[in-house]
Amino acid sequence: MTNDIDILVSEVGPRDGLQSIETVLPTAIKHRWIGAQASAGCREIEVGSFVPPKLLPQMSDTADVVRHALEIPELTVAVLVPNLRGAENAIAAGAHKISIPFSVSETHSLRNVRKNHEQMLAEVAKIAELVANVEPERRPHFEAGLSTAFGCTLEGAISEDLVVRSAERLIDCGVAEVGLSDTTGYANPSQVKRLVRKVKAAVGDDRLTGVHLHNTRGLGLANALAAIEEGITTVDSSLGGIGGCPFAPGASGNIVTEDLVFMLEAMGLRTGIDLDRLLSVRDILRQALPDEPLYGFTPDAGLPKDFNVAA
Amino acid sequence: MTNDIDILVSEVGPRDGLQSIETVLPTAIKHRWIGAQASAGCREIEVGSFVPPKLLPQMSDTADVVRHALEIPELTVAVLVPNLRGAENAIAAGAHKISIPFSVSETHSLRNVRKNHEQMLAEVAKIAELVANVEPERRPHFEAGLSTAFGCTLEGAISEDLVVRSAERLIDCGVAEVGLSDTTGYANPSQVKRLVRKVKAAVGDDRLTGVHLHNTRGLGLANALAAIEEGITTVDSSLGGIGGCPFAPGASGNIVTEDLVFMLEAMGLRTGIDLDRLLSVRDILRQALPDEPLYGFTPDAGLPKDFNVAA
Numbered sequence: 001m002t003n004d005i006d007i008l009v010s011e012v013g014p015r016d017g018l019q020s021i022e023t024v025l026p027t028a029i030k031h032r033w034i035g036a037q038a039s040a041g042c043r044e045i046e047v048g049s050f051v052p053p054k055l056l057p058q059m060s061d062t063a064d065v066v067r068h069a070l071e072i073p074e075l076t077v078a079v080l081v082p083n084l085r086g087a088e089n090a091i092a093a094g095a096h097k098i099s100i101p102f103s104v105s106e107t108h109s110l111r112n113v114r115k116n117h118e119q120m121l122a123e124v125a126k127i128a129e130l131v132a133n134v135e136p137e138r139r140p141h142f143e144a145g146l147s148t149a150f151g152c153t154l155e156g157a158i159s160e161d162l163v164v165r166s167a168e169r170l171i172d173c174g175v176a177e178v179g180l181s182d183t184t185g186y187a188n189p190s191q192v193k194r195l196v197r198k199v200k201a202a203v204g205d206d207r208l209t210g211v212h213l214h215n216t217r218g219l220g221l222a223n224a225l226a227a228i229e230e231g232i233t234t235v236d237s238s239l240g241g242i243g244g245c246p247f248a249p250g251a252s253g254n255i256v257t258e259d260l261v262f263m264l265e266a267m268g269l270r271t272g273i274d275l276d277r278l279l280s281v282r283d284i285l286r287q288a289l290p291d292e293p294l295y296g297f298t299p300d301a302g303l304p305k306d307f308n309v310a311a
Numbered sequence: 312m313t314n315d316i317d318i319l320v321s322e323v324g325p326r327d328g329l330q331s332i333e334t335v336l337p338t339a340i341k342h343r344w345i346g347a348q349a350s351a352g353c354r355e356i357e358v359g360s361f362v363p364p365k366l367l368p369q370m371s372d373t374a375d376v377v378r379h380a381l382e383i384p385e386l387t388v389a390v391l392v393p394n395l396r397g398a399e400n401a402i403a404a405g406a407h408k409i410s411i412p413f414s415v416s417e418t419h420s421l422r423n424v425r426k427n428h429e430q431m432l433a434e435v436a437k438i439a440e441l442v443a444n445v446e447p448e449r450r451p452h453f454e455a456g457l458s459t460a461f462g463c464t465l466e467g468a469i470s471e472d473l474v475v476r477s478a479e480r481l482i483d484c485g486v487a488e489v490g491l492s493d494t495t496g497y498a499n500p501s502q503v504k505r506l507v508r509k510v511k512a513a514v515g516d517d518r519l520t521g522v523h524l525h526n527t528r529g530l531g532l533a534n535a536l537a538a539i540e541e542g543i544t545t546v547d548s549s550l551g552g553i554g555g556c557p558f559a560p561g562a563s564g565n566i567v568t569e570d571l572v573f574m575l576e577a578m579g580l581r582t583g584i585d586l587d588r589l590l591s592v593r594d595i596l597r598q599a600l601p602d603e604p605l606y607g608f609t610p611d612a613g614l615p616k617d618f619n620v621a622a
Contacts, residue, residue, distance in 0.1 A: 151615055151616070152616075153615075153616055154616075155616075156615070156616040156617035157617055184615070185612060186615040188574055188577035188578045189536050189574070189578060190577075190578040190579060191577070191578075215608065216608060216612045217570065217573055217574075217608045217609045217612050217615075218532060218567065218570035218573075218574075218607065218608035218609060219532055219570070219573075219574050219577075221529060221530055221532065221533040222532040222533040222535070222536045222574060224533070225500050225533045225536060225537065226536065253612075256529065259528065259529035259530070262528055262529075262530075263499060263500070263528075263529075263530050263533060266499035266501075266502070266530075267499045267500060267501040267502075268501060296529065297526065297527060297528045297529035298528045298529060301496060301527045301528050301564075304462055304464075304467070304495070304497040304528075305462070305463075305464055305465075305466075305467040306467035306468055
């Protein structure tokens with residue numbers, strides 16, 4: 001992260017948002033969206049995932065989307081990969097950052113990717129080796145997201161010790177960083193603070209800088225605030241909470257980027273993002289996905305009188 | 312507040328929620344709602360306001376509603392009053408707690424109640440004298456809410472010094488306590504913390520224990536968290552965010568009680584409220600006001616697996 005911003009708002013809409021939407025967004029529209037949001041000041045965008053196209057047709061153009069996004073100056077182009085094969089594709093495409101989800105709930109891991117913890121760690125180690133062998137100037141940042149870290153719809157409560165041990169083992173396997181993900185929308189602010197502290201204590205401050213939180217029970221921004229108070233500097237969110245109806249099966253319920261940026265900027269924390277321009281990016285989604293609801297309070301309420309003047 | 316709870320969730324739906332709804336809720340339904348919510352464990356409910364019935368027909372039965380609510384054991388019956396006349400009616404009805412809004416934005420004060428600050432302070436002083444003359448066992452707790460404390464749609468930014476001075480002058484006029492109100496939904500967590508600290512420093516910790524926050528820009532729970540971290544122990548909210556579409560003119564956009572209680576209980580802060588029973592109180596509103604939207608994420612998402620077990 002450069003020194004001219006305090007918090008990196010990492011846009012995950014083109015990946016986490018779109019993946020739960022059936023209408024396949026044309027590649028050209030993805031390009032427009034990513035370009036417009038980068039122009040509004042977003043420094044990092046997760047543009048897609050390298051999963052088998054048969055499983056997720058929405059993501060079948062990820063290599064193209066990455067290549068286009070790489071042409072945007074000062075944008076960190078992130079992708080999600082579920083396995084070694086995905087990592088190979090991500091590296092071939094030239095992504096700056098690759099993330100792999102690791103379910104702390106082993107039941108969830110087996111259900112989602114048919115791998116237990118040992119198998120996942122072996123996969124992560126192979127990817128880390130692959131990444132290490134990439135020439136330095138093209139080498140991506142490799143991160144593992146600790147999903148279901150705050151609770152699991154299948155297992156219920158998740159042991160905090162297991163989260164910490166998983167973080168340590170992932171670092172041992174060679175990831176540069178771990179992240180904490182509230183996959184299920186179970187997190188509360190006290191738990192966020194406690195878990196950020198514990199994981200940082202175990203793996204080091206520079207090995208946990210980001211959180212991926214959901215707004216399933218309305219606590220998304222409160223949890224983000226708690227994380228930031230514990231020194232977290234990267235927060236994931238999704239424009240318009242796209243794909244994020246928290247009540248529909250499979251939907252993500254991501255934090256809404258517009259509300260998150262409003263909160264941070266109002267607090268005097270610099271995101272580098274121009275709120276007015278960010279709000280206008282919604283038009284692209286509204287036109288391209290007319291049947292998808294767009295969420296967020298700030299877009300409807302508007303900015304406070306003299307907001308930009310006061311800030 | 313009794314010692315068996317950590318945070319007092321003060322339900323303001325029957326007053327702040329209903330006042331922006333045109334359909335007049337029958338008195339019997341108000342009784343049912345208040346009774347059901349008290350049975351779910353709510354310890355304080357603002358049941359109505361003593362305003363001229365012609366101005367607000369929805370509140371014309373407040374004296375009846377107060378008298379009924381007084382029969383509920385362990386419930387603090389609160390009302391809002393705009394002036395001395397309202398306070399006389401509130402005392403006659405036997406309310407436990409009376410609140411008067413004082414707009415820190417003088418423009419807002421003139422627009423809303425046609426009184427400048429000096430006139431408002433004179434009114435508050437008269438009410439304080441009236442209250443002081445009530446026999447001790449029937450004497451209500453008298454509070455002034457500093458509305459527009461975090462910004463005003465008419466004036467824009469509000470001077471924090473003016474908020475502090477207003478708090479001091481209201482205490483000098485004889486109110487037992489002041490509260491901070493984000494009437495416009497402009498507040499952010501840093502501002503909440505700063506202003507709570509400043510006002511507490513000026514008037515004393517026991518003279519500022521409550522906040523009234525809105526969710527207009529989605530920051531309601533984050534702001535509540537910030538307030539609680541600064542020692543605030545009473546947070547206002549409205550069941551189902553009733554009357555609270557933040558985009559309709561005149562609507563309040565109150566914090567949703569269900570989401571607030573979920574956040575607090577998940578954090579291990581005791582509210583005294585049974586969440587399952589609270590959620591069922593929504594049925595009363597859904598039946599009585601079928602055309603009014605009910606808000607909240609937790610009611611739709613449901614409680615996390617093993618939530619009550621874990622807590």
